[in-house]
Amino acid sequence: MTRTLLQKLIATALCTVLTLSPMADAYAAAARIKDIVNFEGVRDNQLVGYGLVxxxxxxxxxxxxxPFTKQSLQSMLERLGVNTAGENVRTANVAAVMVTANLPAFGTQGSRMDVSVAALGDSNSLQGGTLLVTPLLAADGDVYAIAQGPVLINGFSAGGDAASIVSGVPTTGRIANGGLIEREIDFHLGSQTSLRLALRNPDLTTARRIALAVNDFIGAPTATPEDPATVRVTLPPGFNGNIVDLLTDIEQLMVETDQTAKIVIDENSGIIVMGKDVRVSSVAVAQSNLTVTIAENPNVVQPLPFANGQTAVEPNTTLNANISDTALAVVNESVTLQQLVDGLNALGISPRDLIAILQAIKATGALQAEIEVL
Incomplete structure (x- = not known):
């Protein structure tokens, strides 16, 4: 292969990469509708109950x-025909617990689900325990499921008279398939003629793009954006199917999502996350670091031979202060996120100093982004 032919092949490959790169980036920014919205009515429901292990x-x-454990134990025994009124009940094998579960969407009567158990009193461990029949209630106060079964914990605790060891959290556990659904949620998705799509990250542009994608696919004005968080989908006339068929068809459509320029800061851990649309106007940045070093080198003083003295320790402290300044660095107008990060990294700025700098840039009005502090 000649040198000229090799150069032509390399040039052709580079042109192909440069041509396909924008398309690849645009496709990477797109997501399926089912991954960015929640369908109205398709949701879990939280359940809670109080029981004994x-x-x-x-x-x-x-x-x-x-005392609540004692009262619950006595009430349970009385319901089972055991009279403990006036008796001093002593046992360390019972624990009061709170039981929580998520009732899955469209969970049918007789289906099973996982439940979580957490100690309510001063129990040390739930290892080896069994949860007795516990009704699980929803926010409306009605019972939707019953929980019972052996509790599996992830941790353990062991100890003796002088030492003990605890691994994980032995006071919480889980019962696989321990919940039995007794009542269904009265919602019939297939009979709906109109449904709302709730955006997980509300945005006007994304909502409009979802509506346009659905309407282009169906060929009729089926979807309408109502607000940044809601898109209403109506069953079109003459559609061969119900709302479930329509949702199945549109949930696979790809939509390019949009987002507001935002910087999220966690001051406790020093984590900074910036969105791709963050922009900065012309601004000059300088940073000064003060480093203080303290070293202790105590001196031991011995008395002279045959002298009536004692050995003493004299403190000896070395204190150094070092101030390192950086020159003003100019950040040009409308730089991209990558250019902003590269410029700040070039100054040798730590994450915690970067937090203060970003907040100062925002205070000057030169940062076109929202700062959210966790």
């Missing part, structure tokens, strides 16, 4: 310190 190996609640 029995069978613990002496790691349960202290009945004297947990």
């Amino acid at each position: 029995v069978g613990l190996n002496g790691t349960g609640d202290s009945l004297n310190n947990s």
Whole structure:
């Protein structure tokens, strides 16, 4: 292969890469509709209940310190025909717990779901325990599921008279398929003629693009953006199917999402996340670091031979202060995110100093982005 032919092939490959790169970037910014919206009515419902875990190996609640556990135990025994009125019940094998679960969307009666268990009293561990029948209630106060079964925990605790060890959190656990659905949510998706799509990240541009993509696919004005967080989809006349068929067809459509320019800062960990649309006007930035070094080198002083003295320790402290200044660095107008990061990194700025600089740039009005501090 000649040198000229090799150069032509390299040039052709570079042209191909440069031509396809914008298309690849545009496609990478797109997402399926089902990944950026929630369909109205298709949601989980949170359930909660109060129950007792029995069978613990002496790691349960202290009945004297947990009166609710004692009352619950006595009430349960009375319902089972055991009269404990006036008796001093002593046991360390019972623990009061809170049981939580998420009722899945369209969960049918008789289906099972996972439940989580957490100790409510002063129990040390739920290892080896079994949850007794516990009704799970929704926000409306009605019972939608029943939970029962052996509790599986991720941690453990063990100890003796002088030492103990705890790994993980032994006071929380999970029961796989421990919840039995007894009541269904009264919502029939297939009978709906209109449905709302709720954007997980509300944005006017994204909402309009979703509506345009749906209308172009159906060929009729089916979707209408109502606000930055909502797009209403109506079953078109003559559509061969119900709303479920329509949602199945449109949830795979690709839409290029948009977002506001935002900088998220976590001051506790020093994490900074910037959006791709962050822009900065012309501004000059300088940074000064003050480093203080303190070293302790105590001196031991010995008394002279045959002298009536004692060995003493004299403190000896070395203190140094170093101030390092950087010259003013000019950030040009309308720089991109990559240029902004490269410029600030060139100044040798730490993440925590960068947080203060970004907030100062925002205060001058030169930062066209929203700063959100966690």
